Amino acid sequence: MNGERFSELQGGITAVRGVRAAGVHCGIKKAKPDLALIRTAEPSPVAGVFTTNRVKAAPVLWCQKRLQEGRRLSAIVVNSGNANACTGLQGLQDAEKMAQLTAAAVGCPVEETFVCSTGIIGRTLPIDRIAWGIREAAARLREDGGPEAARAIMTTDTVPKEAAVAVDVEGRRVHVGGMTKGAGMIAPRMATMLGFLATDAVLQAADLQALLVEAVDRSFHCITVDGDTSTNDTVLCFATGKAGGPPLHPGAPGWTTFREALVEVTRTLAKKIVADGEGATKLVTVQVAGAPSPEAARRIAFGVANSPLVKTTFFAQDCNWGRIMAAIGASGVDVDPEAIDIRIGEVPVVSGGVGLGSEAEEAAHKVMTLREFVVAIDLNLGEGAAVIWTTDLGYEYVRANVTYRS
């Protein structure tokens, strides 16, 4: 957490007043928690950001429909182990069934129940087990149940991922908390990323939506699990209003403070995803400066951050900057190769497009032995900048993906 304005808190999504949660094992997965429930004290304004993949899982379609109808949120049910994607009509019926079972178990309207699934694509849900799990979870809902819920949404994640902060907004203590899951870092296009965020600030749905879009753009869209392309990616954010006071709105004195608190939580969660990327041994920050535009900077940063050849050099801790140069040149941005500078950490390795020699490479290698380091690229062309977080690509990535279904 940077900045003194935010107090870091424990408890994840349940650090927010008006939120209870639970996680249980119902038997979708063999021996790990696989069903989470989140319940608001009252129907809450809700915002959502979803995958843009043309192949959308049934629960994504369910949630999008509820948002289009302008519904509030009273409960979220999430299962892991099965994505309920590419499951046809049965899948749509199962998603609705999950909403019905949840609504019945917690006592809220079906239309205020949001559904998420993550896991293997193409298998129908074991709905009987899920029905049992929903009842069990409903009975366990607690005001400190966030960590338990965060554990139940994991798939190939090795650690649960939560974040929460408190911040003073217009004289009121406001909380923002959340949890996320996601791995499969090397293949941004197919990892399911789920994120659930809550705040007790008072907000209208439209304003919350605007805030969420910006926060996701500055966090989950800056890692190589970028939300826009899996079948199931979903980020939901709801506002319980328990902090009281008038609604926060654009232009209000506390608007910026609150927005940065939300960004802080989403960024913390996003970086936790990268750090736990499948088989990852490195968390690498790719910074691009001096680009013709922010879009160009982002395109180059992603080009470098997604290149398997660059990623294997991160794993090897080898300052093979030529692969970085090649990835920059391949990005489609009209760069001037002879103006490019590259640093690894604080060590310059390329100046004016040319390498600075073996001593520089050796010093850079030392930086690359760290678990976290920065690759800083300056194109020296304009003012466009971007920051992206990525992982390395090593043997464990292959192992994780080869053994995923077995």
Place this chain on the structure above:
Amino acid sequence: MNGERFSELQGGITAVRGVRAAGVHCGIKKAKPDLALIRTAEPSPVAGVFTTNRVKAAPVLWCQKRLQEGRRLSAIVVNSGNANACTGLQGLQDAEKMAQLTAAAVGCPVEETFVCSTGIIGRTLPIDRIAWGIREAAARLREDGGPEAARAIMTTDTVPKEAAVAVDVEGRRVHVGGMTKGAGMIAPRMATMLGFLATDAVLQAADLQALLVEAVDRSFHCITVDGDTSTNDTVLCFATGKAGGPPLHPGAPGWTTFREALVEVTRTLAKKIVADGEGATKLVTVQVAGAPSPEAARRIAFGVANSPLVKTTFFAQDCNWGRIMAAIGASGVDVDPEAIDIRIGEVPVVSGGVGLGSEAEEAAHKVMTLREFVVAIDLNLGEGAAVIWTTDLGYEYVRANVTYRS
């Protein structure tokens, strides 16, 4: 080779009349051949296709200049082990020096000497060793030197890659031969692909250029080493004219026959690259049919063929078709998920966007245990089709890239 019109030949590029070649070891690499020379009997019309990467190696700039000047080709010098890329002014001087040394050794104009380099980026060439190697190779030039030259241009390739055919064109026996190198299949954007093609047909440079562009589009651009994005990718094709007769031109009776012979040789070479992809254990043909357009089909085929998650399932021989569906959906093409059919070999595994069950998956798994198999995707939307060749992604890919510079 398909079709009876083409007779497959040995000898690679030297199967073509008017071409001599040689390969030597000059010490850029430790113990393997690393310098090749190709020499034409007379200055020959030449065509070229180059990387569109903004970061271009010095030898690429040299070759492009010669083509822009409308030069003919008398010699090609190629070194492996060092890409002469990101080497600044020194690199440009070294590329020119290679041309000068070659011109002097074989007795031809510097401007008719083409230069290619492949290997590690960012290191200056050991020009003294190369000078020695050029003289040595010039003394070894032979009419059966193709295989030796093909071996000297290898980097991480495990086998040399050659192809040659004879075909009757307008009553004359015409030969087309060539060689190529390239691996690093998983990372199309940075593998260096070099291709050298020769024919003894009589052709003008402009017609040869048109033919080469089409042939590359139907071969090297259909594998995941697609020529448009490394720093060094180069395909050169020259016509010695030794078959005699009037120049072949568009509309001539033999034009199509000759074009298909050239495509045949380039496709054979392209598939050899895929089959020898770094760490590859599979050669997978991704066929897309029923797309709104050929471009859409190609985009989807590449999306599937480049997806690390799909590639790891090829390695695992696991019919995880959900990842294929997700890659299709992530391609940006406006598909109808519920119209998609997928076959593995002859086994239908997805119909109307929904999986056909575990028996189908088991049958598909059996197909995937083969070294070569087809993934056939039908979008059932239009007439657009594309075929792409790709590899799997396994442990050996990581090993090949981690140990590349050590």
